Amino acid sequence: MQNKINLIISQLGELRVKKDIDLRDYVQFNNDKKASAIFIATSVSELSKAVSLCKELHVPYIVIGSGSKVVFKDPMFLGLVIKNRSQNLKIFGIKGQVSRAGIGIREAFIEADSGVILSDLFMFSDKQGLKGFDDLKTSKGTVGGSVFSNLSLIEKLTQIIVLDSQGSEKIRDSSDLSNQDVILRAIFHLKAKEV
Numbered sequence: 001m002q003n004k005i006n007l008i009i010s011q012l013g014e015l016r017v018k019k020d021i022d023l024r025d026y027v028q029f030n031n032d033k034k035a036s037a038i039f040i041a042t043s044v045s046e047l048s049k050a051v052s053l054c055k056e057l058h059v060p061y062i063v064i065g066s067g068s069k070v071v072f073k074d075p076m077f078l079g080l081v082i083k084n085r086s087q088n089l090k091i092f093g094i095k096g097q098v099s100r101a102g103i104g105i106r107e108a109f110i111e112a113d114s115g116v117i118l119s120d121l122f123m124f125s126d127k128q129g130l131k132g133f134d135d136l137k138t139s140k141g142t143v144g145g146s147v148f149s150n151l152s153l154i155e156k157l158t159q160i161i162v163l164d165s166q167g168s169e170k171i172r173d174s175s176d177l178s179n180q181d182v183i184l185r186a187i188f189h190l191k192a193k194e195v
């Protein structure tokens with residue numbers, strides 16, 4: 001295992017992978033647990049690269065977001081913990097009407113990286129004049145850790161871009177999501193506050 005972890009370090013960068021780590025700094029409920037190594041992915045491409053490397057080398061891995069719902073079974077996780085801090089958020093498309101008053105946006109699509117914190121997703125959408133994510137205002141979970149269970153997200157999901165069990169990028173909707181998928185990005189459809 002150590003040789004494989006060293007191979008991963010050589011690919012992801014010596015300064016980016018921490019070895020023999022205490023999980024208490026990264027997850028909520030695992031105070032006395034440890035892991036062989038952790039990599040903090042700051043973008044979706046880093047997340048994909050880390051997962052693909054683990055698959056290629058047959059190294060066990062787990063992707064975590066905020067770590068509020070992860071429980072490790074064994075005292076030592078022999079593998080790579082991938083902490084997802086990808087954070088891009090953007091307006092993907094808008095629908096509206098042009099009138100004398102200007103362009104009135106009626107609805108929009110937001111694309112969020114899976115590491116985006118839900119309260120940031122609320123703030124971004126609110127700032128854009130969009131409604132529907134008010135109940136995420138204080139949520140500390142990430143998009144990737146919540147798309148399987150958070151109804152408010154699921155209702156507005158149009159597409160989920162995942163890395164499937166074979167390591168290929170696929171577009172899914174919430175009905176065909178597999179628990180083998182690594183969530184990379186999600187696209188949500190929201191209505192404007194005033195239409």
Ligand SMILES: Cc1cc2nc3c(=O)[nH]c(=O)nc-3n(C[C@H](O)[C@H](O)[C@H](O)COP(=O)(O)OP(=O)(O)OC[C@H]3O[C@@H](n4cnc5c(N)ncnc54)[C@H](O)[C@@H]3O)c2cc1C
Pocket residue numbers: 062063064065066067068069070084114139140141142143144145146149150151181182183184
């Ligand atoms: C006190 C408390 C209250 C809660 N209240 C609610 C609530 O009201 N509504 C609700 O829906 N949930 C609730 N939860 C559950 C949990 O906090 C949320 O689901 C949260 O949003 C999980 O996000 P996270 O980033 O912390 O996920 P994590 O805990 O980091 O991960 C959760 C699971 O998702 C997996 N995962 C994480 N990221 C990815 C990814 N990119 N791709 C694939 N798998 C991934 C992890 O491997 C793990 O299995 C609550 C939890 C606690 C502790």
